[in-house]
Amino acid sequence: MTPEEHIGLALRALPTPPTGWVEAAKELPAARRELETIVERVERDAQFRERAIADLEAMLRSEGVEPTPVVVAHLRRRLQT
Amino acid sequence: MDAATDAELVVRCRAGDEAAWEALVDRYARYVYAIAARVYRLGQEDAEDVFQEVFARVFERLDTLRDDDALRPWIAQTTRNCAVDTLRRSGREISVEDVPEDIDEGLDRLDEALTVHEALERLAPECREILDRFFRRDESYRTISADLELPSGTVASRIARCLARLRDLLEPGRNQPPAPSGEKVAEQR
Numbered sequence: 001m002t003p004e005e006h007i008g009l010a011l012r013a014l015p016t017p018p019t020g021w022v023e024a025a026k027e028l029p030a031a032r033r034e035l036e037t038i039v040e041r042v043e044r045d046a047q048f049r050e051r052a053i054a055d056l057e058a059m060l061r062s063e064g065v066e067p068t069p070v071v072v073a074h075l076r077r078r079l080q081t
Numbered sequence: 082m083d084a085a086t087d088a089e090l091v092v093r094c095r096a097g098d099e100a101a102w103e104a105l106v107d108r109y110a111r112y113v114y115a116i117a118a119r120v121y122r123l124g125q126e127d128a129e130d131v132f133q134e135v136f137a138r139v140f141e142r143l144d145t146l147r148d149d150d151a152l153r154p155w156i157a158q159t160t161r162n163c164a165v166d167t168l169r170r171s172g173r174e175i176s177v178e179d180v181p182e183d184i185d186e187g188l189d190r191l192d193e194a195l196t197v198h199e200a201l202e203r204l205a206p207e208c209r210e211i212l213d214r215f216f217r218r219d220e221s222y223r224t225i226s227a228d229l230e231l232p233s234g235t236v237a238s239r240i241a242r243c244l245a246r247l248r249d250l251l252e253p254g255r256n257q258p259p260a261p262s263g264e265k266v267a268e269q270r
Binding site: 007008012015018022024025026028030069 | 218
């Protein structure tokens with residue numbers, strides 16, 4: 001294999017992830033801001049926290065937040081701490 | 082793509098610079114995806130969970146990164162951990178079938194690939210575009226030729242020329258004549 005072929009192989013080695021995933025990850029800072037209010041409530045309201053733990057996605061929907069994978073992952077992390 | 086070093090991006094992200102965060106995601110999105118999907122062979126759904134979890138962890142824990150230059154190995158390790166957690170959560174035993182034996186070899190290959198991708202971003206736009214189309218988007222000569230309004234022969238020769246430029250970036254000094262060495266001079270005498 002020539003060095004150029006080797007480089008070509010390396011260029012093919014990293015597939016493009018779906019655009020939606022990348023955009024969602026980029027929106028983390030905005031999502032974080034949006035979730036701060038919810039996180040505060042989870043921390044001071046035991047009942048709300050239980051609801052969040054029981055069904056995080058349903059709780060987010062009831063609060064008017066779209067439970068995208070990035071939002072759910074972020075909030076799950078916060079609930080574990 | 083942002084030309085900042087990893088360490089510069091980390092500092093800017095910590096300061097709340099959202100453009101820096103977007104650049105960091107752009108820089109590592111393919112790498113994280115490739116580790117999840119190719120090295121750990123996760124399905125799309127699991128790979129998406131890992132992908133989002135990795136960036137959520139990186140975002141949350143950026144303050145804990147001790148060496149700002151170590152972003153790449155840190156992201157690689159975070160992705161490995163998340164992939165293994167996902168395999169465990171799915172109830173599967175982590176066996177030889179789940180995790181390839183050559184996992185380190187696979188990660189080394191992706192590491193090298195990421196270096197090549199980073200070098201690609203430093204090429205002139207015309208080179209970047211044609212290499213991106215041909216190798217990363219897997220477009221045919223015919224498609225590239227039609228889109229860029231170039232004869233097929235020109236597409237082929239431009240790809241070859243741009244690959245050579247990319248190689249120059251990856252192996253700086255390869256076209257320089259070797260510096261005279263005292264030992265060789267002595268041998269010739």
